[in-house]
Amino acid sequence: MPYDPSAFPPFAVTVDLVVLTVRRHALCALAVRRGEPPFQGRWALPGGFVRADEDLSQAAARELAEETGLRAHDPAVPVQDNGAHLEQLATYGDPKRDPRMRVVSVAHLALAPDLPAPRAGGDASNARWAPVEELLQQGGYGRDGEPVAPLAFDHAQILADGVERARSKIEYSSLATAFCPTEFTVGELRRVYEAVWGVALDPRNFHRKVTGTPGFLVPTGGTTTRQGGRPAQLFRAGGATLLNPPMLRPEV
Amino acid sequence: MPYDPSAFPPFAVTVDLVVLTVRRHALCALAVRRGEPPFQGRWALPGGFVRADEDLSQAAARELAEETGLRAHDPAVPVQDNGAHLEQLATYGDPKRDPRMRVVSVAHLALAPDLPAPRAGGDASNARWAPVEELLQQGGYGRDGEPVAPLAFDHAQILADGVERARSKIEYSSLATAFCPTEFTVGELRRVYEAVWGVALDPRNFHRKVTGTPGFLVPTGGTTTRQGGRPAQLFRAGGATLLNPPMLRPEV
């Protein structure tokens, strides 16, 4: 099969972002309102076209910065400051997923600590953090009683895949610390697990597990009472990125 | 940002396949020899352009069938007959990964039982099963003393990612059975784990683990002596696709 430029059809390639954070004990995702057809006025995942000279991860990092101001982190470096974790999720290329043309979307997953309200081109009403269950329920009613339209395109599927990736990955990695600020307490980390998994964990067993895993948490020496109650030790994420044996998600 | 068709550059989209199998106690991958530039004469992963009306998974299944004659399996259905397991691996889109043009490749991972020698357009010399360490070593010498050229494009990276995916996924899923024929013995399944992980496992503990996990293996009633020694029970893969608690890979 010789090289024949007419032998392949042209595609548009985009990146879509599943940006997750934990707000008020709930796992939330960033959604933006579409300003033009198709799906005008509907909520969608942030994303955009990959530029001609851009790598996929560069495009994802650029979109993330444009939407949230977050800098993406080199995955090889442990999570520090307020950089977000960013990784490729999966690629979606159904021929009919975009009615305009053939679009292949390389979805990425970003995990970020709780952030100020998002901006989308400076317009706050066109971007928001929404609980993932609210975004994923099809045709129900949101917390404010307003009817909820499903996400545009196949973004509900992409979001569901991203949430599932996050849920399973915090089992065996230190990724949950990406949802926390630089310094955090064991209790704050536990509340992240509880929000992402939607379960309640035993504070004593959780404390034993995370403090007993070498290299997972590094004490900073400080303490805080920002959660109330007895002062809690502050930690930073340690160098260990793999949790072995994994944190066990309680069976449903 | 209004819809502007000139706002995005056209891409070529391909699928590349990491097809793994276990032959003679070694994890092997399917490689094809390139017939045209660039990288003419070098080994590469099989793959090809996605057609205009084709989904990504369809394109991957088509390429797999063209190269091996294998039918891909619906992932929702437990592995049966000689269908191969096929799943999306990751997408590679470095602007310079193909010197001819901008190509985004959606790599897929296929796991197959040991197969007869492959064919590439009917020409056996242009397709082969090669041990993955042989394909991944850069500029060394193969088992026959012949110098080994690295794989074309970024295929060494893709292969390495696919191998790592397979290695980690058999820990917590029943995916290792995809390397086995329909009916297999506990020892044969153990040799799959040993080949994929490159370690030796205790036959007694392995037997206890896999036969003690409900729904993982279903006895067919038959026995075989094809491995020599005492006759062994034959099993089929059970409905359980998740292995909990996981099979522990011995630490390096």
Added chain:
DNA sequence: GTGTTTATCGTCAAGCAGACGACTATGATC
């Protein structure tokens, strides 16, 4: 002070994994 909240340490029993002994049922070899 009393109560509430959160953090942290300890105890105990059940389950699982790793190490390894013992026995079984074939084919191969003498």
Added chain:
DNA sequence: GATCATAGTCGTCTGCTTGACGATAAACAC
């Protein structure tokens, strides 16, 4: 046919991890 080599299968024991849960500690609110 006896012996050996090979592979499969069943048990035992020990140590580690988990899940359930009691107890104590250190802050704040009243």
